Amino acid sequence: MTLDMLVLQLLTGLSRAAVLFIVAAGLSLVFGALRIVNVAHGSFYMLGAFLAVTVAAFVGGPIGFVAAIIAVPLLVALIGAIVERVALRSLYDKEHLLQLLATFALLLVFHDLVRGIWGERPHRLTAPDLLRGPVDLFGIIFPRYNLFLIGAAIVLAVGLWALMTRTGFGRDIRAAVSDPEMLGMVGVNVPRLFTLVFALGAGLGALGGILASPRSTVLLGMDVEMIIQAFAVVIIGGLGSLVGTAVGALLVGITFAFGVLFVPQAAMAMVFLVMVAVLVFRPYGLFGIPER
Amino acid sequence: MNRHDAARTGIAGRLSNLRPTGTVWAVLALIGFIAPLFANQRQTYVLMHVLVLAVFATSFNVMLGYTGMVSFAHGAYYGVGAYAVTLLWIHLGWPSLVGFLLAPVIAGAAAYLTGLVALRAVQLYFALLTLALGQLLFVVAFQWRALTRGDDGIHGVALPQLLMPTTNRYYFLLFATAVALAILGAVMRSPFGATLQAIRENGERAGFLGIKVKRYQLASFTLGGAFAGYAGAMFVIMDRGAFPLLMHWTTSAEPIFVTLIGGLNAYIGPTVGALIFGLLQDWITRRFVFWGLILGIVLLVIILRMPGGTVEGVQRLVAWIGRRRDRAPRGEPFDESSQPADAAERPREGAPAGEPTAGGER
Amino acid sequence: MRTQPHRRRRLTSWVALTTALALVLVACDADGPLVDVGDEDDTDTAAEDPAEAPEPEVEGPEGEPLKIGLVAALSGGAALFGVAAQNAAQLAVDELNEAGGVLGRPVEFVARDSQARPEEGVSQARDLILSEEIDMLLGPVSSGVALAITELAHEHEIPFIVHTSNTEALTNEEWHPYFASVVPNTGMEARAQGVDLAESGYTQWATISPDYEFGQRQTGTFVETITELNPDVEILQQQWPELGESDLDPFITSILGSGADAVYSPLFAGDLITFTRQAHDLGFFDRVYWTALYETDALQELGDEVDLEGVRAYSRCPFTIDTAQMADFVDRYMDRYDLVPSDWACMAYDAVMLWAQVVEAAGSADGQAFADNVAGFEFTSLRGETYIRDVDHQAAIGSYISELTWSDEFGMYIYPTAVPVPAEDIWLSEEEVLQARN
Structure with a gap:
């Protein structure tokens, strides 16, 4: 086994981590501000992918993919906002469990809606030619699209960081994470903030779905497959922490990639083993804060 | 409170003058007893599934309704119970009924061990930890082909000749359900059950009163897990097989749905929920592909408007x-x-x- | 909060009432028409059959219809297969009815979705047997599902013919007399490739296979065969991605890192398509020799996206097989569905026709009569004249291996010369089969 090969495996793990980060960031953000564990986040991921297929086909050509990347997250964010208003708003003063179950019910509803609209057959989302094919990185052959994914995740991470630390909106979110009652008292429109955060989270989920699609198949059931991995990421990193999400995504992605290399039969078990190991020592995740 | 005295004169009042709990269980038992006379083979399977679900969901409600804990590992213990029967049969040649008796013990042990870890956290984080642990167990069953045959599952488990006819199998499961519900009911009515409820009402106060909260929670988790395993063993008697999906986290959602539909505030709630869920699922999936849509909407309505479920x-x-x-x-x-x-x-x-x-x- | 006992009593009594109502529901369901609703929903066949069946020139089929049931993955990643099998079986059934039915009776067709999950397959198959009272069960797509339901067919003595799922366990240890197969089993397929590739010049092999019954069996036999025939062959790495895994990159790079110069794979359908695309972007095809189960559906879906010219691929029933029956079938299938028939379609068609011919010959649709007559039965399949072997009811149908060639006519890669490795060269001898059963 050469160094080249280890680097290649690492890069593969990184591109897996990239998608995981984008999706899990939305999940973590929503939890941080709203204290909701959103199972329906997987639905936004799947919805994003399917809507992107439709939008890309409607617009056509290489611009179709770009159009989908811009329009679909906004559309799904809007759906997220509606969902928050209709289904979740009245549950904030209730037990966490009820919110979790409500989002679970939404997962079922969205799954069948997608099935009703797009049918059972797998669909395909094609990236523009510019992003396709292999590229030679100092002798390592790597998919150009995966490089794009890693880049997109870095840009997004920096953007989210700036949003959280450099804007009033971000300040409000951080305040909501530490003390929501205080926030209302100082005159912030908390319900509106919650709706916006939920919409942002949904949009990120959708973006993850779109970006993941050109590498694989747009398929019914991708919601459940992704949500469990996104959960693994945020549980390891600590719910509500952006840094934690990034670290969690890297751990999960890279553990899986090297798991495949060294213990092919138990790669996925490795991921959950890491998760359990982290939690045994830090029940609230690497960067999480103990529950209030 | 005279309003309620007056209510007794109405139809409902007259009904309520009957001896309550005993009557309901007697009616349920009677229905369970004569149901196969009206059902064909396929419907008998549906009824068997209802029985399995009733035990599975009631074992879950020991934690949810009585102790106030949500676990996403419950499906894993259900699967452990099912695999206990099938693996003992396939690897050691032990009769399925021996496995049936051992299943709750093995599942209880698994629940105890994972519970030790999961109870390091509370509330939501506890739920997420159980999700992680349950998935770990699932992945082991899924990937350890030499032990479990992986994704293909194990099928065609040998049953005693007496249990081969569907109707006999049904009555066996009916009896098994009665035993499980009676035991769990007795435990929940005992001082132990009362302590669990005190913890649910206010864990902190219970702690001040000298109750070892974690220990009781672990006991509740173990008890729930053991009976989930028992339900899993019942599943094997019905289906003659076991497969990894039984342990998947989405399986853990099923008893939650059932309990919510029936009502988590009453001991009988999960049983009622199982009856409704099982029959509705069969009825709808045979006519309409969008079962998830309907279930999702029903659940949303219950969560938003009727958190006490059907019973309430x-x-x-x-x-x-x-x-x-x-x-x-x-x-x-x-x-x-x-x-x-x-x-x-x-x-x-x-x-x-x-x-x-x-x-x-x- | 004090208890209000009478309220609890009311609660419980109302629960009793609810339950009683539920019982009524069950009872009604029992008396009600169970059968018709189910199949009308699941396929459009019930609606189509009467319309197409009645007025043939020949004497119209009369009497109690015979029923064929199909349990297959009609959704999810393997849906391509299931839907193809459903289409072809429907075509076969319609043709049977036009020709006067089977034993003069009309034939009905009912399809159910297994979602490629063994447990769902079992429950659907049980339902078909118990409430639809089918006379023949067509095999599923997944070998895992097939193993799960072959036991049911045995228990209820229902003829069970597999056309896609092909684990050798079905013809060996799990065999029963009501079973028959029109698809080369994993052993035959993998031995054909082992023989074909043993002297290919490549000795450093890796494998990547779906992690379930079919993948395990086929890969196991391939490795056994090729290492036995050529002692120089080494297996450097074996990967087992989960069925439906969407990100195969780590598996692909891991294989590239193993130093293997050739890769064998029984991936299929959605997984094979995903693999081909992702592997292409990693420069995989330029660096290793590659052989896989490229069947019509996958080739159709891939089009010219990836250069597969000259890839030595294997298949079970390519539509380019040179028989009159196949040419005719391709025309009829394309007329109706506007698609070239995939391997799965061809084989499902053969399965229905085999059953019809056996039933006609036996003069009865009874399970036992089928079991007695199918052994040694000679029939004309789309793949030419063949017969069913006594010992395991396996059709003597070979495995097709060929180098893929681009076809402008079809807009896809095809098998230009579809010549099979004869079944007699690659199946286990009767003694070996009997030995495997013990």
């Missing part, structure tokens, strides 16, 4: 009818509780009122 919904209806009947003859003006929901929303002692429905009175 029926109860509210009765209270409402009672009050209307009440009002007419006496000509009393509607009093402070003109909201029909009001009366029913108050939790009852003896039947658990789960945290999730807490009306803010605690």
Whole structure:
């Protein structure tokens, strides 16, 4: 086994981590501000992918993919906002469990809606030619699209960081994470903030779905497959922490990639083993804060 | 409170003069007993599934309704129970009935060990930890082909000749259900059960009173897990097989749905929920592919409007009818509780009122 | 909060009432028409059959219809297969009815979705047997599902013919007399490739296979065969991605890192398509020799996206097989569905026709009569004249291996010369089969 090969495996793990980060960031953000564990986040991921297929086909050509990347997250964010208003708003003063179950019910509803609209057959989302094919990185052959994914995740991470630390909106979110009652008292429109955060989270989920699609198949059931991995990421990193999400995504992605290399039969078990190991020592995740 | 005395004169009142719990269980048992006479083979399978679900969901409600804990590893213990029977049969050649008796022990042990880890956290984080641990068990079953045959599952488990006919199998499971529900019911009515409820109501206060909260929670988790394993073993008797999906986290959602539909505030809730869920699922999936859509909407309505589930919904209806009947003859003006929901929303002692429905009175 | 006992009593009594109502529901369901609703929903066949069946020139089929049931993955990643099998079986059934039915009786067709999950397959198959009272069960797509339901067919003595799922366990240890197969089993397929590739010049092999019964069996036999025939062959790495895994990159790079110069794979359908695309972007095809189960559906879906010219691929029933029956079938299938028939379609068609011919010959649709007559039965399949072997009811149908060639006519890569490795060269001898059963 050469160094080249280890680097290649690492890069593969990184591109897996990239998608995981984008999706899990939305999940973590929503939890941080709203204290909701959103199972329906997987639905936004799947919805994003399917809507992107439709939008890309409607617009056509290489611009179709770009159009989908811009329009679909906004559309799904809007759906997220509606969902928050209709289904979740009245549950904030209730037990966490009820919110979790409500989002679970939404997962079922969205799954069948997608099935009703797009049918059972797998669909395909094609990236523009510019992003396709292999590229030679100092002798390592790597998919150009995966490089794009890693880049997109870095840009997004920096953007989210700036949003959280450099804007009033971000300040409000951080305040909501530490003390929501205080926030209302100082005159912030908390319900509106919650709706916006939920919409942002949904949009990120959708973006993850779109970006993941050109590498694989747009398929019914991708919601459940992704949500469990996104959960693994945020549980390891600590719910509500952006840094934690990034670290969690890297751990999960890279553990899986090297798991495949060294213990092919138990790669996925490795991921959950890491998760359990982290939690045994830090029940609230690497960067999480103990529950209030 | 004379409103309630008056209600006794109505139809519901007359019914309620019968001896309560015993009557219901007797009716259920009678129905369970004669149902196969009306059902064909396929429907007998549906009824068997209802029985399995009833035990599975009741074991879950030991944690949810009585102790106030949500676990996403419950499906894993259900699967452990099922695999206990099938693996002992396939690798050691042990008869399935021996496996059936050992299944709750093995599943209980698995629940105890994972519970030790999971109970390092509380509430949501506890739920997420159980999700992680349950998935770990699932992945082991899925990927350890030499032991479990992986994704293909194990099928065609040998049963005693007596249990081969569907009807016999049904009666066996009916008996097994009765035993499980009786044991769990007795435990929940015992001082142990009362302590669990005290912890659910207010864990901190229970701690001040000298109750070792974690220890009781672990006991509840283990008990729930053991009976989930028992339900898993029942599944093997019904289906003659086991497969990894039984342990998947989405399987853990099933008893939650069933409990919510039936009502988590009453011991009988999960059983009622299993009956409704099982029959509805069969009825709908045979006619309409969008079962998830319907289930999702039903659940949303229950969560948003009727957190007490069917049992409490029926109860509210009765209270409402009672009050209307009440009002007419006496000509009393509607009093402070003109909201029909009001009366029913108050939790009852003896039947658990789960945290999730807490009306803010605690 | 004090207890209000009478309220609890009311609660419980109302629960009793609810339950009683539920019982009524069950009872009604029992008396009600169970059968018709189910199949009308699941396929459009019930609606189509009467319309197409009645007025043939020949004497119209009369009497109690015979029923064929199909349990297959009609959704999810393997849906391509299931839907193809459903289409072809429907075509076969319609043709049977036009020709006067089977034993003069009309034939009906009912399809159910297994979602490629063994447990769902079992429950659907049980339902078909118990409430639809089918006379023949067509095999599923997944070998895992097939193993799960072959036991049911045995228990209820229902003829069970597999056309896609092909684990050798079905013809060996799990065999029963009501079973028959019109698809080369994993052993035959993998031995054909082992023989074909043993002297290919490549000795450093890796494998990547779906992690379930079919993948395990086929890969196991391939490795056994090729290492036995050529002692120089080494297996450097074996990967087992989960069925439906969407991100195969780590598996692909891991294989590239193993130093293997050739890769064998029984991935199929959605997984094979995903693999081909992702592997292409990693420069995989330029660096290793590659052989896989490229069947018509996958080739159709891939089009010219990836250069597969000259890839030595294997298949079970390519539509380019040179028989009159196949040419005719391709025309009829394309007329109706506007698609070239995939391997799965061809084989499902053969399965229905085999059953019809056996039933006609036996003069009865009874399970036992089928079991007695299918052994040694000679029939004309789309793949030419063949017969069913006594010992395991396996059709003597070979495995097709060929180098893929681009076809402008079809807009896809095809098998230009579809000549099979004869079944007699690659199946286990009767003694070996009997030995495997013990």
